[in-house]
Amino acid sequence: MSEYFIAVPKFLNLEQRLSKFPPNFKFSKDFCYYYIAEIIRESMKKHTSQNTKIESVINQFIPRSSVIMQSISRQSKRHIDYLYEDFFGEGRLLHRKNYGPGECYSYRLPEYFWGDGELEIIKISEHTLVKNIKKKKKPTIHNTVKKRFNFVCGYFSPKAFEIDDQEALKDLYTEYKVSGNYKQYLSNVLKVVDFKNSHFPFYHRPNTDGRLHTAITSFPKICRKYLKYGNEPLAEVDLSASIPFFLSYILNLTIKESQPYNILHNQIYNKNILSLYMLVKSSVSLSSKEVEDFKALVLNDTIYDNFMDKFLNAPNFEFYFESKFGNVFDGDVSDLRKYSKSRFLSMLFAKNNQFQWEQETLYEQFPTIHEFIKVFKQLKLKNTKSTDRHKRLSYLLFQLESHFMLNIVAREINNKFKRKIPLFSLHDCIITKKSDIDIISEQVHDIFIREIGYAPNLKMKVWE
Template sequence: MPEYFIVVPKSLNLEQRLLKFPPNFNYSKDFFYYYIAGIIRESVKKHTNENTEINSVINQFIPRSSVIMQGIFRKSKNHVDYLYEDFFGEGRLLHRKNYEPGQCFSYRLPEYYWGDGELEIIKITENTLVRNIKKNNKPTIHNMVDKRFKFLRGYFNLKLFEIDSQAALKDLYAEYKVSGNYKKYLSNVLKVVDFKNGHFPFYHRPNTDGRLHTAITSFPKVCRKHLKYDNEPLAEVDLSASIPFFLSYILNLTVKEAQPMIYYIHRYITITYYPFIC
């Protein structure tokens, strides 16, 4: 069965609303969740200030193209109108900013549905919807990464990765309650759900650290202990402290002397550290 994971606020009372005010059309609960999750994701992308309160994150309207939504789900208009409808005693699930020339309808989630801001992961399984979502959300790989580091992608079998997402979200929320950095909390939760969806990006930053970054190296540190590969926990080994030593030693050697030393260092690292890295 196909599946796709999204993030919504824990205090969202969608199922209660559907029972109390059933739509007058054949609805998809999965699409309701997907649409709301999309607004949350775009809110994180638009808000650039990391040190922010919850109200600052959600008090912005996110443009949503009806053409794109209909390409993902044919009956999207009825669903969006239902989310905007103001039911007595329940209010609206979404606030809307009207259409303007050059600007499509924009939506935001009311702050009273966020509570204290805790998020949860929801699994959607509707076959056609999941297939269309994945078709429209394929991870892109930068040309430089594809040309220079394509061989590395073969070492990752995404089907062998596992994550205890519930434990990861619990740790992220505990971290947020201490730091108060809601933007970071939102961003890290989305990294967890992207990992569950098999999005494994590769980044190369030649103008900064020059390193190749993956979904693991950019994964929240507090959550890395919840990752497994081939049913084995991942272990982190940091060799950065040894780099200045080896570099200074090699630079003090002549080119002729350096060759055997480089070979020796390579052999030493391979024999000593390879079992721990794997």
């Protein structure tokens, strides 16, 4: 059966227009819904303002190519003209901006039809229309994924996945009413729609973060509990403090291996970053005690706790905490730990002239590690803009994470269980069915012990 799902405002009442002013040609209601849904989708993409309120997001004219629309439906022009027609007592269902040189007509849905902004998912099922849409909307699969991680793609089976999209959209709308961020709401709704359409793209950028980006990694966190695979909830094995863990790994290699290049050249995709690491290694003398102490904090899962009191007493703590969480600090230790984690990671990945208090705190306890990080982010290297130098530390750590979680852990589990256990990656997590989570956790632990001699803290969580 041909079907395709789209999102439109709940307040949109196309049926009323059709009953009052029936079209005098062979009319496709499905095409009209699709056309409106595409304007809504492009509104989210085109919106670049810092203002994320609904009025800012929806009041944009979206260019629409007549050639593309003709390839979807031969009668597209007549349908669009019908939606634009200013019927007495009904008005226009679309506003139009006339084209200029080199420009298409642009359209937007009048603010009235957005109502309070709540969206719903509807199904269109005209066979030829759905066939033409799917032909135009094939998901992107990067060549590097096909070459290196093609084994991951096979687990994204449309028949195996189930999603309760109605409950997911309810939660997203409730979240929007609290945050007021309509752009984020619209973006998340469209991710749910894409998942329901089995639109599964795969992105991998080896020269930057090296992470695999999929429909799972982009899926709204608040909606994960509504996903099932083979009639089961999904569950995750998460590397606790993964970024500090891989930082401790690279620091440990630096002090213990005479030739770390021989190990790292197979683990880091971007060879410029590897060359940078070798330069930093030769210019900074790390303290073995510092590295061991830092590693111990990571393996005990107390690295963020270690800095909590210092960050609590930082200048403007109250302002930054409220900016982060939207409420004042009430003494909740778990909130303070989240804040400490946020500031620590932000410091690692920011420019050296930012997060000065956090840098001083790190320097007090780990001066040579602080120097290693600082030099890594400021050292000049060919083909790197001065404004982008600080990003290289994040690239290094994310690429190590990707190597171990995808190329080693996920690949080995895939080969061992021969696709009998579903497997998905979410950066520092491995995702599987609830019934398989204990097996996967054991595998992840054992593989890290074998590969580097110790394992990160692993936390299991069921998506329900």
